[in-house]
Amino acid sequence: MKTTGTTASADTVTAVTAVIPARAAWSAVIRAGETLTLTDLHGNQAADFLVYDAHDTAVRYSAPDTVHAQGGIFLTTGSVLMSNEHTPLMTVTADDVGRHDTVGGACSKESNTLRYGHHTWSQHACVDNFLAEGAKHGLGKRDLVSNINWYMNVPVEKDGTLGIVDGISAPGLALTLRAERDVLVLISNCPQINNPCNGFDPTAVQVTITGAGT
Amino acid sequence: MATSTTYGARDHARAQEGARAEAMPVVPASDWPAPPHEAAHLVWAETVAGGNYTHRVLARGTEFRLTDPRGDACAHLLLHHADRPWERLNVADTVKVQWNAYLGEGVLLLSDQGRVLASVIADTSGRHDALCGTSTLVRNTERYGDGTPQSPSPAGRELFKLAAAKNGLEPRDLPPSLSFFQGVAVREDGTLDFTGSAGPGAAVTLRAEQDVTVLIANVPHPADPRPEYVSTPLEVLAWRAEPTRPGDPLWDATPEGRRAFLNTAEFLAARGTA
Numbered sequence: 001m002k003t004t005g006t007t008a009s010a011d012t013v014t015a016v017t018a019v020i021p022a023r024a025a026w027s028a029v030i031r032a033g034e035t036l037t038l039t040d041l042h043g044n045q046a047a048d049f050l051v052y053d054a055h056d057t058a059v060r061y062s063a064p065d066t067v068h069a070q071g072g073i074f075l076t077t078g079s080v081l082m083s084n085e086h087t088p089l090m091t092v093t094a095d096d097v098g099r100h101d102t103v104g105g106a107c108s109k110e111s112n113t114l115r116y117g118h119h120t121w122s123q124h125a126c127v128d129n130f131l132a133e134g135a136k137h138g139l140g141k142r143d144l145v146s147n148i149n150w151y152m153n154v155p156v157e158k159d160g161t162l163g164i165v166d167g168i169s170a171p172g173l174a175l176t177l178r179a180e181r182d183v184l185v186l187i188s189n190c191p192q193i194n195n196p197c198n199g200f201d202p203t204a205v206q207v208t209i210t211g212a213g214t
Numbered sequence: 215m216a217t218s219t220t221y222g223a224r225d226h227a228r229a230q231e232g233a234r235a236e237a238m239p240v241v242p243a244s245d246w247p248a249p250p251h252e253a254a255h256l257v258w259a260e261t262v263a264g265g266n267y268t269h270r271v272l273a274r275g276t277e278f279r280l281t282d283p284r285g286d287a288c289a290h291l292l293l294h295h296a297d298r299p300w301e302r303l304n305v306a307d308t309v310k311v312q313w314n315a316y317l318g319e320g321v322l323l324l325s326d327q328g329r330v331l332a333s334v335i336a337d338t339s340g341r342h343d344a345l346c347g348t349s350t351l352v353r354n355t356e357r358y359g360d361g362t363p364q365s366p367s368p369a370g371r372e373l374f375k376l377a378a379a380k381n382g383l384e385p386r387d388l389p390p391s392l393s394f395f396q397g398v399a400v401r402e403d404g405t406l407d408f409t410g411s412a413g414p415g416a417a418v419t420l421r422a423e424q425d426v427t428v429l430i431a432n433v434p435h436p437a438d439p440r441p442e443y444v445s446t447p448l449e450v451l452a453w454r455a456e457p458t459r460p461g462d463p464l465w466d467a468t469p470e471g472r473r474a475f476l477n478t479a480e481f482l483a484a485r486g487t488a
Binding site (some may be wrong): 058062063064065067068071072073074084085086087099103104105106108110111113114115117118127140141142143144145146147154155156158159160161162163164 | 300304305306307309310311313314315316324326327328329345346347348350351352353371384385386387388389390391400402403404405406436437470473474477
């Protein structure tokens, strides 16, 4: 993975930028007050995302607490990513897209056999990315929970029918998250090629960590 | 009865046998007064108090019925594979794979391993939720003044931690849960409507498709708007039955479900427990 250098502006804000290639995983600790900007470089790419309290990873992202806290299933500017103890982990401070999913979870080799057929078993999947990247931080299978899918479009019809449909993102659209405490972030740049979440063609995303300037 | 001596204290304790409480397990389960099946088949009969929890390991092919007798129960449910607890209920896969956000008859409760842990075989409520999870210490303390397990307003997650601990599991083993008997609906813009209870007497029957550890917390739904903590008893009955097999309408109800049952059957056959 390509990581570009550190830049410093007059007020000492620093930024570290990395490009996560198609299908790859990435992780970082984001300090309280720092921001993480995620840019959909080529458009219509889903970025699967998990976040943990960096000092106590048993406290981790909770999709249901987040949904309940904001009274709705779509994430956008103002959404507070809540932990399983109902404490804030990160806040979406800017969003070019308008809505993101936190209901559908990550693709896995196992769920792919149910969704598409057993021929998909050998394909890449987000859960494998999360397991491999999480292991670098001492996380295992017990630590994987329902995640966020940035840029993924999952509407729910009146009768409850739910599904991943064509994305509403576009090249260059970005969102920014502020860490409310020191957090560990795992990203799987989704390798899914069987549904419209990536337009059937996974592409790279960019992450930028910006310092708090303090 | 004098309890100043060990003999007196022993007599006092033993004299309690046979006492009845509104909320209690009935042991043996066959003593349950109105069994839905032959009493001899019952393996679990319990009334769970509002604000309390229960847990049990159920063999594959056991059916269990949750009933809300008074209309203000909310059964928060987690399932783990009994022998391999790292395989557990995956709510996201459950809704995504089956293309539906709502729970009801015919829904399969899927594990993260592409297999079925349990199926919903009957439902007279239709008011359930797979989106909001359960309540937490922080929220219950804000809303009701307390959320600790022994308080008047215990949080679901705190009760799940206790139920998990009694099965050798830790908070890390508690993924998002489902809740039965208090519903939530999604509007077109993604916001949620709390639809509440279907009223007294609603029941949901599930069937264990593998050996599972069942954790249940009976606490108010986190989106329940009432200012007071309202939680009435939950009835749980389980009896020996047969797992879903090829030829059962549920087996072939959807292509995704059929593959989930096939994966489960293969797994069990390889283990020698089919």
